[in-house]
Amino acid sequence: MDTQLLLLLLLAMVLMASVAQRFPENSCAQYFQYVQSGIGSFQGELTLGLQNGRNRIDVRFSQLGAHDQSVVGALLPYPDEVTVRASLRAAKFRVSLWADASAVLPKLTRLVYNNNELCRASEYNPQSFFNRFFELHINGPQSPHRVAPTPVIHKFPEGQTDVQIKTVVFDGSERSISHILSDFVNEQTATSAADWAPKSPAITSISSSAVPRQRWPTSSVPTISSIAPAPWKPATPASPFIPNGIRASPPSSVPWPSFVCGQEGTGVPYIQRGMEFPRGRYPWLTAVYHKESFSLAFKCGGSLVSTSLVITAAHCVYKIREDRVLVALGRYDLDNYSEDGAEMRDARRIVMHPEYSSRLQLQPDADIALITLDSPVIFNDIISPICLWETAETETEAEIGSIAGWGTDENGNSMTRYPRVVDAKIATVGECARRWKVQKILDRTLCAGNLDGSGPCLGDSGGGLMIKRNNRWLLRGVVSLGERSTVDHCNNNQYVLYCDLAKHMTWIRQYIS
Template sequence: MNLELVVILSLISLAMGQIRPESSCSKYFRYVNVTAEEIQGEITLPTLKQGHNRIDLLFSQTGDQDDFFVGQLKPYPDEKEIQWRTGPYKFRITISPSVANEKPKLSQLVYNDQLLCGEYVLYASYQTRFYEFFKNGSLDRSPLSPNVCGRQGSIAPFVIGGKNFPLGRYPWLSAIFLKEENTLSFECVATLISASIVISAAHCVHLKTEFDVFIGLGLHNLDSFGNDGSETRSVKRLLLHPDVKNDSFNEADIVLITMERPVTFNQKISPICLWTEEASRMESTHGIVAGWELTSSKYDNPWVVQVDIASPEVCALAFTALSLSNRTLCAGHRSGACVGDHGVGLMVLQGDRWLLRGIVLVKRLECDFNEYVPYCDLSKYINWINDNISG
């Protein structure tokens, strides 16, 4: 066999994953704690800069692999080490062994948009993960940082128009559960706006105590708790807007729910951006809503629906019986799909960031695609929200 043929066969073998090292980033990455049940990979960075930091990983593997077999990147042994150590800094990620018992390869490592090591990805399956944090600052940081909030997930292609979407597409999508005896019952959609706080409709927790409420984050199918990367939290505080008087129609139908422990932002859990005065200077004619639709007595995977935002004049004509003020807005579902409405947030894309514009005020009893739905306009309450998430 001549040398040229040997080289060609070697390249083909490499591309098929039969000959390849575990990592092209051996300076920064190694596998530790390899067992039959799980594998842990460890990233070591010699230094971290003060302020905002982001680590991006790309794993590759032969064959068609499920995205869920790669877990989330987390600081090791805990978050405090990242904040107070002077280096080196360690991060770990848990990986489930594949059917072929083959460890995935770390093909790219990026720190703060700088490629530390990597190669062109030749393999059939790849998974991306990231970890984002502030050095020398609480991980329970303001959701308004332009480097953190409102980033749409990139786990799978974008799907819209009344169809379900992949886990991590909208990482701020959260769920409110109510404790009923020994079970948890899904009640409302909520939206993550900081590491410790979700926002939703006040009527979702009317007459409930903190003990009655439970928050799920990073969830997908609500009937299948324990999605990889999901987290649950008990509640420390329920703060209803002072204009909420009862569980009937309230234009200020807002509740801020503070969780007992903050979450660590990752690819499946991160906050949406709050509305700003600057955002109000740009006219928004459409947005999206996402939530879980009740089908066949169970909640399947979440759905996303595109909506058209009506003008104030059209909104007033659509709801003459309610006498809506300028603290509300209206949007219509035009794509032919219904999403369970309690607590659902109206999301608007500006640039490459999603901002939370409103929270649905009423739940439709049936789907009518010719009707608008009223929303609490969060642009009118942003000062109250900011005052109560920063204090």
């Protein structure tokens, strides 16, 4: 009898927890419903018919007075991508939702499929919105039962900035991603009364007007006045070089996936006086670990440039076997090894530049290593590639670059918990040589810094010197060498030396396809 009473009480508590959640109006009942995924845990579920080719789903949620990026999770196939590909007539997608203080769940206010609006609802006041999207490419017979909505397309007003969220899964992988991106929370929110519409589809060759505007990270670092670089105006905007992994023999002809590199996601051990940035802002940022006596030791940063290739500094993996190197992707909080959405990959192959020298005075000239991951990753909100530099021998004087990483901070912490970003001015060859008190800087070296104590430090080695062109980030250099001021401290009143990737593109391209 006591057992039955206990079960009844437990059932009553579960029912009360469910009833306590207040469901908002649902203007998309044909496609969308709220489902309970646990006690007090809810998700929004979409059911759509998919078609052969491109399938892009955009959703927009609103929450009462909420500006917290965690109230709406990532939009993901349910229960996984393999199931969705096998269920084109009624493919399901889910997004985790968290209620506000009054137990009200976020409301779906817009649903768009392939630029066709399926439904719309009013926003809460004061208006706040959370935009998410998922893109899937399917090869095969077209489903005759796909949704055929009436096109109603609303474009962004000029000047409106939306959240920087990107989830793209391209054809060619049957790997389940349910365990990869389960309900991770990394999105930004925005407040605006302006209308919303999905971004233009990700394509291999894209004009600057079709790329969403990006938010530049704010920083306590003083603003640097600089001469604008020479305008970069190709007759037709060039498609950035997007490699697909190291190859030992000529690759077979494989169609390029449809995605855009260099887009922000939704900010001496190296960043001093930098600013922490939101998770996913630089989704190509990777952490390189060494396996040491049953533990992992963070060593360097790196940059993802394809589904299976990371560029880092050669000195980060010098004399280290492949089976002792591990790469973390999608990481943000280095204290959290079970971080949602993060991926860990062993190194399958490491190729160091043949002209790399461990002598400090020569190190930056060819300080490059290419790490091939043991299995490819699927691009999403927090894992996607940066563009490789396109034009060799490009003039870079007076340009501003950005460096992100987890390295030593200005307080002497050997590793920061969250990555930080700092901007740095790229110096002329002559100015760099004078500051380093040498006759000449190596030809394949870049010099950058603010000379104000801000810049990369120990641990940021291997990270990228990123330059923004036409609203995309390009990888120009690799953090190589800085001057020490005291023991285990970096002198960021001196320029940092970078290996200039623009001078090594011929070598890099012979290993990637």
